Amino acid sequence: MTDTLLSLCIPTNGILEWVKPVVESIYKNTYIDESLYEVIVTDNGSNSDFAVFMEEISRKHDNLLYKKTQANGFLNQIECFKLAKGEYIKFINHRMKLVDGSLSYLINFVEKFQKDKPVTYFLNGSLNLPQSSSYNSFDSFMNALSYYSSWSGGIGIWKEDFLAIKDFNDISNLFPHFVFLTSNMKSDQYIIDNRTLLESIDDDSSKKGRYNLFYAFAVEYPGILLDLLRKKQISSDTFLHIKNGLKGFLAELYLDFVIRKKKSSYELTNASQYLGVFFDLQDLLVSMSKKLTRKVLHKVRVRLK
Template identity: 50%
Template sequence: MSKLLSLCIPTNGIDEVFDVLDSIYCQGISEDLYEVVVTDNGADFHFFQKMNEFVSLHSNCIYARTSAVLFANQIECFDRATAPLIKFINHRMVLMPGSLAKFIQFANDNLEEKPVIYYANGSLKTNELVELSSFDSFVKTLGYQSSWSGGLCIWKDHYAKTDLSAGVNRLFPHCDILFSQRDSSSYFIDNRRYLDELSSGHSKKGSYDLFEAFAVEYPSIILDLYRDGDISSETLLSVLDTNLSFIATLVFKFLILKEPCSYDLSRFSDTVVVFYSKKRIYERIIGLSFKKVFGFPE
């Protein structure tokens, strides 16, 4: 049987990748059914050596070094995938037992219809598996979760038709891919947990401007969907509201509690006023804290 699934792991050469790879290969699935693609934009020669040793043991593992900057490495990885279904795997998230078989089963069962699928990994307050009939309802149900690249999955045929000629968003290239699927008749959100994050905190997760990303860039992407007529005003406001709650948690963690992180936080005051305001953010922090203390549903 031909390979059904490509697991794409873009990385900057961190050792956690080998934990991710081990979690894939320990599941005992025939290597004829899937491939693993690792693209590396780091500069660690030790990592390069270890990856080459790993590839020599697994015929279905592809490793390539790249000069793609930051999140553009995701696109580089997808470009190298060859199987019918492409699944993004974050380089700090291991596959839980049985996950690989379920990904492959979905690919095999849906080769003809090719519905849009997003793996929310238990992050949403929805049923385990939700089927939606419109792009608008898909975007609304995902809320700010669509900003998470780890849930991305796309059929190779659909990816090949995605027009990326004008370039991709430098912070959210996966959104260009996810939101290219606007005319499907069937959308699935799988909210079951397939991945488990390795505990590394936020101290080594990149030095990009955190609040530019989530308070300016991501809301702008959602606004463009509305301007293009692909989502309703109700969905626009709903996603912006869930994103406000997410920003509030970031402010609480990194600016109030001062948890260690590698992000650039210096432009908080300039960026949060583009779509929101400091007042709304701090009101949301108070509201979320109140609900948590008294056990009310958020």
């Protein structure tokens, strides 16, 4: 039997309307030998209908593992990765299905790089970068990623690097994927793969999570970056570059969820307090004003067409 090359890990809280099309998008590739890859779904939710669906589909596919877990929130990612047997482990967000050809591409990626094992981040077309970019240091890699390193959906890790991680205790509850992103700091080959491999099923913010949005992105995430800076794993230029990009992202979040009161499941208390930990509030207000002006101008242009 062929060794498993790829593990697709889908940690979830059991929302059937999301995970069902994600799993189906994987298994629609009936021409691909299922022994080449595996699918692992770890469920920390309480949806009995979801459990029934997963148990039914797992009986049809020997390479699918479904497991209930008590892991809290995003730490479910860790539990899912621990079950993986593939040479390369790829995180799949439970709201993003594979586009046609993605499974073949990922399997070919593993076959191509299984000797060199570069640290790779799958950006999914999120930035204006080539389809594939190489970097020779963690610092230049992080600089290119900017604040998109906060997105766990781009994460993948070689099983060899995963097994080398000794401690999963001292990690961020909100961004546990950083333990994978920083697992091989001695690598001299980093890749940002910017091909669009996934497409979102549902961007409804009312269902995305119940964590404090501004604590996560204005305190916890820049705190992780500051720790990397203090350890001299990233440069001050990279830290400031990511922080500047993050400022615009936070301004947009504040406009959407605090000022416009867009419906969401996020906790939004103490937003101004959290924004003031790493950022100047007056500077953020200027960013918000610029973003608001651009959106208004865009709407005017659309109406004039």
